[in-house]
Amino acid sequence: MSSKIPNIKKLYTRPSNLTKLFRQENSFKEKFGFKDNIVYETILEKGINKNIINKISKIKKEGKWMREIRQNALKIFEEKEMPIWGPDLGDIDFNSFHYYVKASAKKEKMWKDVPQKIKTTFIKLKIPQTERRFLAGVATQYESEIVYQKLKEKWDKLGIVFLDTDSASIKFPEIFKQYFGKIVPPTDNKFAALNTAVWSGGSFIYIPKNIKVTIPLQTYFRINLKNIGQFERTLIIADEGSEIHYIEGCTAPIYSSDSLHSAVVEVVVKKNAKVRYTTLQNWSTNVYNLVTKRAIVHENAVMEWVDCNLGSKVTMKYPSIYLVGDKAHGEVLSLALANKGQIIDSGTKAIHKGKNTTSIIISKSICLNGGRSSFRSLVNHTKGASKSRSNISCNALILDDKSQTDTYPTNLVQEESSTITHEATVSKINTEQLTYLASRGLTPEQASALIVNGFIEPVVKELPMEYAVELNALINMSMEGSVG
Amino acid sequence: MKKIILDFSKPIENIKVTENTVIYGLFIDVAHLTCQNSPCIVFSKNNISLDINVKAVINANCVFDFSPILKVSTKQKGIVANLRINVLNNSSNSIIKSTPAMEIKQPDVSVSHSLAISSFDKNQLTYLCSRCLNKKEAEQILINSFISDIMKATKN
Numbered sequence: 270m271s272s273k274i275p276n277i278k279k280l281y282t283r284p285s286n287l288t289k290l291f292r293q294e295n296s297f298k299e300k301f302g303f304k305d306n307i308v309y310e311t312i313l314e315k316g317i318n319k320n321i322i323n324k325i326s327k328i329k330k331e332g333k334w335m336r337e338i339r340q341n342a343l344k345i346f347e348e349k350e351m352p353i354w355g356p357d358l359g360d361i362d363f364n365s366f367h368y369y370v371k372a373s374a375k376k377e378k379m380w381k382d383v384p385q386k387i388k389t390t391f392i393k394l395k396i397p398q399t400e401r402r403f404l405a406g407v408a409t410q411y412e413s414e415i416v417y418q419k420l421k422e423k424w425d426k427l428g429i430v431f432l433d434t435d436s437a438s439i440k441f442p443e444i445f446k447q448y449f450g451k452i453v454p455p456t457d458n459k460f461a462a463l464n465t466a467v468w469s470g471g472s473f474i475y476i477p478k479n480i481k482v483t484i485p486l487q488t489y490f491r492i493n494l495k496n497i498g499q500f501e502r503t504l505i506i507a508d509e510g511s512e513i514h515y516i517e518g519c520t521a522p523i524y525s526s527d528s529l530h531s532a533v534v535e536v537v538v539k540k541n542a543k544v545r546y547t548t549l550q551n552w553s554t555n556v557y558n559l560v561t562k563r564a565i566v567h568e569n570a571v572m573e574w575v576d577c578n579l580g581s582k583v584t585m586k587y588p589s590i591y592l593v594g595d596k597a598h599g600e601v602l603s604l605a606l607a608n609k610g611q612i613i614d615s616g617t618k619a620i621h622k623g624k625n626t627t628s629i630i631i632s633k634s635i636c637l638n639g640g641r642s643s644f645r646s647l648v649n650h651t652k653g654a655s656k657s658r659s660n661i662s663c664n665a666l667i668l669d670d671k672s673q674t675d676t677y678p679t680n681l682v683q684e685e686s687s688t689i690t691h692e693a694t695v696s697k698i699n700t701e702q703l704t705y706l707a708s709r710g711l712t713p714e715q716a717s718a719l720i721v722n723g724f725i726e727p728v729v730k731e732l733p734m735e736y737a738v739e740l741n742a743l744i745n746m747s748m749e750g751s752v753g
Numbered sequence: 754m755k756k757i758i759l760d761f762s763k764p765i766e767n768i769k770v771t772e773n774t775v776i777y778g779l780f781i782d783v784a785h786l787t788c789q790n791s792p793c794i795v796f797s798k799n800n801i802s803l804d805i806n807v808k809a810v811i812n813a814n815c816v817f818d819f820s821p822i823l824k825v826s827t828k829q830k831g832i833v834a835n836l837r838i839n840v841l842n843n844s845s846n847s848i849i850k851s852t853p854a855m856e857i858k859q860p861d862v863s864v865s866h867s868l869a870i871s872s873f874d875k876n877q878l879t880y881l882c883s884r885c886l887n888k889k890e891a892e893q894i895l896i897n898s899f900i901s902d903i904m905k906a907t908k909n
Contacts, residue, residue, distance in 0.1 A: 652845075667860040670827050679820075679852040680868060685845040688871040693853075697860035 311371040315496065316364040319343060322466055325369045329435055329469070334446070342455035342465035349459040355645070356583045356612040361557060366498040366529050368467045424482060430475040431486055434502045437473030444475065448504055452535035452591075453563050460559045464500045464533040471501030471532070476511040476542075485514040485547075485733060490530075492519075492556065498529040505535070507542040507570075514545040516736065519552055519580075527582065528556045536564035538572045540594065545573040549736055551743060552580040554610055560586045568594030568623065575731050576603040578613050579743050587645060589618035592626035592654075599628040604728040604740075607640030607672070608747050616645035616677075621654035621687070630661040633725050636672035637747070643675040650687040657684065663693040666724055668717075718748045758907050759792075759807065767793040770803050778807035779903045782815040782847070789818040796824075800831035808903055809840045810896055811847045820852040823866070827858045836866035841899050843872060843892070 326336040438445045455465040472488045538544045558581035564572040574588035590599030605613040619628040634642040648659045665674040676693045698720050706716035729737045759778035825832050853866040881891035
C-alpha cells in the first residue's frame with residue numbers, strides 16, 4: 270500500500286489525527302470545487318428541443334434507429350409531468366442548461382495524451398494515481414464525453430468489454446439494441462425520458478460467461494462548466510457466472526447557478542452472476558442529481574448497490590432491484606449526508622418476482638445544519654414470489670433542530686409464504702458516548718466525527734480502502750463546525 | 754398512562770398525543786374486507802412517551818393497508834416513540850401494505866418503528882401437530898398466542 274494512504278485503524282483509534290490530517294488538505298472548494306479554464310471543442314446552445322437532439326445525434330454519427338429513440342423520448346419528456354412527491358423541483362428551468370458540451374476532440378487510451386488542463390483536473394482528483402495503485406480500468410467523463418479510457422490488457426484478452434456507451438452503440442449494435450432502454454424505458458419517469466433524449470457518455474460493460482473480474486472497474490464523472498446538464502448512460506451486462514465490481518465517483522465546482530445531472534444506469538445480472546455497483550456522489554451544492562438506476566437479477570444471481578450520497582443540491586435516487594429469477598438476491602447499502610441547503614431523497618426499490626428471492630436493505634443517513642434527508646423504499650413481494658424474504662434497516666442521525674429526517678418505507682406482500690421485516694430509528698448523537706469521549710480528551714467536534722464514523726461503518730467497510738478513507742475525509746469535512 | 758384502542762372498522766382519524774400514551778390496534782380479517790387507514794400522529798407536549806402496538810391476522814381475501822405517519826415538530830423535545838406493526842399472513846389471496854412513515858424535525862428524540870409480515874412458523878406448527886392437534890387447532894393456538902398481549906391489555 271502507498272505510504273500516502275493513512276492507516277484507517279490508527280485513524281479510528283486516534284481521532285485527533287483524523288481531523289488534523291484531513292483539515293490540512295481539505296476544504297471542499299480546494300479539493301473538488303475548483304474550476305478549470307478549458308477551451309471547449311463544442312458547446313451546443315442552451316435549451317432542449319428537436320434541433321438540439323438532432324445536433325447531438327449528428328455529432329455522434331448515430332444511426333437512424335438511435336435518432337428515433339431520442340426523438341421519441343423527447344416527446345415523452347415533454348408530455349410527462351414533474352414528480353408530485355419528494356423534493357420540490359419547481360426551480361429547474363430545463364431551458365437554462367447546455368445539453369451537450371465536448372471538451373476534448375478524441376478519447377485517449379494513454380494518459381499522457383489527454384489534454385493537459387483536463388489531465389490536471391483529474392490529477393487533482395487523484396484519478397491516475399488511483400488507477401496505478403489498484404484499478405483494472407478507469408474511464409473519465411468530462412462534461413458530456415468520455416475523455417480517457419483504459420482497460421488492462423489482461424482483461425481485454427478475456428473478452429471483457431469496457432467502453433464508453435457511444436462507442437459501444439456503434440461497435441456492438443446488436444447487444445446494445447437488445448438491452449438499451451429495456452430495463453429503464455423512457456416512459457418510466459420524466460428524467461429517464463430526458464436522459465434517453467440527450468444521453469451522452471457513460472460506461473458500457475460486458476463481462477463474458479464465467480469471467481470473474483477481481484479488481485474494480487471505475488468511472489469518474491466531472492462537471493466543470495456552469496449551467497450544464499450531464500446525462501450519461503451506463504449499461505452493464507454480466508453474463509452467466511461472471512462477477513464484476515464497478516465504481517463511479519462524481520464531482521463539480523461550485524457555481525451560483527444550477528447544473529443538472531440526470532443519469533440512467535441499466536444492469537443485467539444473468540444466472541449465477543454477481544454485480545456490485547458502488548457510487549461515491551460528491552457533486553457540489555448547485556447540482557440537481559436526479560438519477561434512475563435499475564438492475565434485473567436472474568436466477569441465483571446477486572446484485573449489490575453501495576450508494577453514498579454526500580453532495581448535490583437535491584438528490585433523488587432509488588437504486589432498484591428486480592429479482593426475476595428464482596433464488597436471486599439483492600442488497601442495497603446506502604449512505605446519505607444532508608448538510609446546509611441540501612435535500613437527499615434516496616432509498617430503494619426491491620421487486621420480488623422469483624421464488625425464494627431475498628433482499629437486504631441497509632440505509633444510514635445523517636442530517637445537520639438545516640439539511641434534509643429522506644429515505645423512501647418500496648419492497649414488493651408479488652404474487653408467485655413464494656418463500657421470499659426481505660430485511661430492511663433504516664437508521665437516521667439528526668444533529669440539530671434546523672434539520673429534518675423522514676422515512677417512507679412501503680412494504681407490500683401478496684404472497685402467503687413470504688416474510689418482510691423492517692426497522693427504522695431516528696435519534697441524535699448519544700450524550701453518554703459524547704461525555705465518555707470528552708473525558709478521554711476529545712473536543713465535541715472530534716467526538717461527534719468519531720461517533721458518526723462509527724455510525725456509517727456498515728457502509729464504509731464495504732468500500733475499497735481508498736474510497737473508505739476518502740469517504741471518512743468527506744464526512745469529517747462536513748462535520749466541521751457542526752458542533753457548538 | 755392513557756390507552757387508545759384503534760377501531761379498524763371505522764376510518765382512523767388523526768391522533769394528537771398530549772400525555773404518555775399506549776395505542777393498541779387489532780385487525781382480524783373477514784373475507785373481502787378492506788382496511789385502509791393512514792392516521793397522522795402528532796405530539797402537543799414535550800417529554801411524552803408513546804408506544805403503538807398494532808397486530809393483524811389475515812386469513813381470507815382482504816386488503817390490509819395501514820400506513821401511519823409519526824410527526825415530531827421542531828418544538829417537541831424529549832419525545833420517545835415506538836411503533837410496532839406485526840402481521841400474521843395466512844392467505845395467498847390478500848394484499849398487505851404498510852408504510853410506517855416518520856417526519857422528524859427535532860434532534861432531541863428517540864423514535865423508532867418496526868414491521869414484520871410473515872406466515873405461521875412451520876416448526877411451531879409441526880411441533881403442535883406432533884402433539885396430536887390437527888392443523889386448524891394448531892393454527893388457532895398460534896393465532897391466540899400472537900394476539901394475546903393485545904387481548905390482555907384491552908380486556909376491559
